[in-house]
Amino acid sequence: MSNLSQKRIILGVTGGIAAYKAAEVCSALVKLGACVHVVMTEHATRFVGPVTFRALTSQAVITGLWEEPQEHRITHVSLPESADLVLVAPATANIIGKLAAGIADDMLSTMLLATTAPVLIAPAMNCNMWANNQVQENVNRLKSLGYTFIEPEEGRLACGEEGAGRLASPETIVHAVEASLFPLNDFEGTTVLITAGPTEEAIDPVRFITNRSSGKMGYAIARAAKERGAKVILISGPVSLPAPPGVELVSVRSAAEMLSAVQCRLPQAQVVIGAAAVADYTLKNPGKNKIKKTGGNLTLELAPTADIMAEAGETKGDKLLVGFAAETENLIENAQKKLKKKHLDIIVANDVSKPGIGFGADYNQVSIIDNTGAEPLPRMPKAEVAHAILDRIKKLLGGKAKRRC
Numbered sequence: 001m002s003n004l005s006q007k008r009i010i011l012g013v014t015g016g017i018a019a020y021k022a023a024e025v026c027s028a029l030v031k032l033g034a035c036v037h038v039v040m041t042e043h044a045t046r047f048v049g050p051v052t053f054r055a056l057t058s059q060a061v062i063t064g065l066w067e068e069p070q071e072h073r074i075t076h077v078s079l080p081e082s083a084d085l086v087l088v089a090p091a092t093a094n095i096i097g098k099l100a101a102g103i104a105d106d107m108l109s110t111m112l113l114a115t116t117a118p119v120l121i122a123p124a125m126n127c128n129m130w131a132n133n134q135v136q137e138n139v140n141r142l143k144s145l146g147y148t149f150i151e152p153e154e155g156r157l158a159c160g161e162e163g164a165g166r167l168a169s170p171e172t173i174v175h176a177v178e179a180s181l182f183p184l185n186d187f188e189g190t191t192v193l194i195t196a197g198p199t200e201e202a203i204d205p206v207r208f209i210t211n212r213s214s215g216k217m218g219y220a221i222a223r224a225a226k227e228r229g230a231k232v233i234l235i236s237g238p239v240s241l242p243a244p245p246g247v248e249l250v251s252v253r254s255a256a257e258m259l260s261a262v263q264c265r266l267p268q269a270q271v272v273i274g275a276a277a278v279a280d281y282t283l284k285n286p287g288k289n290k291i292k293k294t295g296g297n298l299t300l301e302l303a304p305t306a307d308i309m310a311e312a313g314e315t316k317g318d319k320l321l322v323g324f325a326a327e328t329e330n331l332i333e334n335a336q337k338k339l340k341k342k343h344l345d346i347i348v349a350n351d352v353s354k355p356g357i358g359f360g361a362d363y364n365q366v367s368i369i370d371n372t373g374a375e376p377l378p379r380m381p382k383a384e385v386a387h388a389i390l391d392r393i394k395k396l397l398g399g400k401a402k403r404r405c
């Protein structure tokens with residue numbers, strides 16, 4: 001637990017049922033010594049009264065654009081200028097949409113545009129709202145602009161439905177604040193090469209064979225490694241995710257393209273993480289022209305592709321190699337076989353037959369396996385899985401985690 005005594009934090013509270021939980025977050029930050037200024041949207045005040053936050057922070061609570069507490073010159077500019085961090089918890093779909101569009105029509109949205117401090121966003125909303133494409137597009141846009149999201153949790157929501165959208169726990173939010181203010185820098189000086197996403201194997205110029213990988217796990221590792229100071233090379237198959245800010249993105253389509261991109265950059269990397277779902281087979285003779293529909297059967301002849309991680313394992317030197325094993329049966333046993341066969345140091349095994357984890361999902365439940373044994377992790381957001389994998393890598397590299405102060 002860190003000492004936040006020198007830190008000035010703006011806590012933005014927006015109009016959702018979870019607004020009352022912001023009081024707990026606020027109280028925890030104050031207990032850690034932070035000077036917390038609460039800015040509430042008008043709708044937030046319908047859910048919880050400003051007096052609660054005033055009592056918790058001993059500071060005036062700002063609820064409107066035209067309020068000018070005497071201690072701040074021009075509040076919407078001077079307060080965010082002096083902040084070390086802005087946290088929006090809970091963040092409604094509305095504030096996320098406004099920020100993504102650059103709209104500033106109340107005090108909080110105006111401050112969010114005026115601040116140069118890191119901004120953490122902890123969304124909370126109904127699961128259908130959270131899954132809505134428009135909301136997800138806004139979230140992805142903000143992520144690509146460098147905003148950090150504290151992913152909502154899954155479970156029973158206030159509306160009675162089950163799903164993702166519940167505000168992250170106060171402990172998780174406070175931990176994210178500490179991590180942002182005092183970032184881990186334990187991968188500084190390390191180049192991490194990560195493969196992510198599916199590959200596409202052409203059948204003809206307009207058709208291809210692919211798989212259900214969304215790239216979310218690999219991209220989460222890339223983001224986490226970058227946050228922890230690594231130089232990150234992300235070699236990605238076709239996905240609809242924004243590249244985390246600051247990483248070198250190499251976009252490829254086929255397994256062969258991914259292999260050559262990896263081989264080309266392998267000498268630069270100390271750590272190689274193969275999170276891509278690379279096709280095992282490719283077309284032996286893809287059609288040069290679009291294959292015509294004849295009405296009869298069509299037989300495609302497939303040839304095996306190169307195993308990128310196994311090839312990297314053959315010439316690994318002192319590199320640390322991490323592979324993934326997506327299995328539907330005998331998870332640990334199959335993963336351990338792959339670990340040995342491919343000369344990997346770590347293998348992250350997940351059971352892709354379980355609904356709600358693995359391919360396409362925001363959550364994953366994995367076991368991290370190395371020569372010392374298997375560590376099963378609980379189901380958690382992919383961002384947290386990413387940090388757990390990096391923690392294990394760091395342990396094997398022998399370094400101590402240190403926070404940048």
Ligand SMILES: Cc1cc2nc3c(=O)[nH]c(=O)nc-3n(C[C@H](O)[C@H](O)[C@H](O)COP(=O)(O)O)c2cc1C
Pocket residue numbers: 013014015016017018041042043044091092093094095124125126129
């Ligand atoms: C009872 C009730 C609960 C609501 N809960 C949420 C919520 O949890 N998340 C959300 O994004 N919007 C929720 N809304 C809708 C927001 O209050 C609404 O979109 C509002 O415009 C948000 O304004 P603000 O972002 O300025 O606070 C809720 C509305 C009502 C009436």
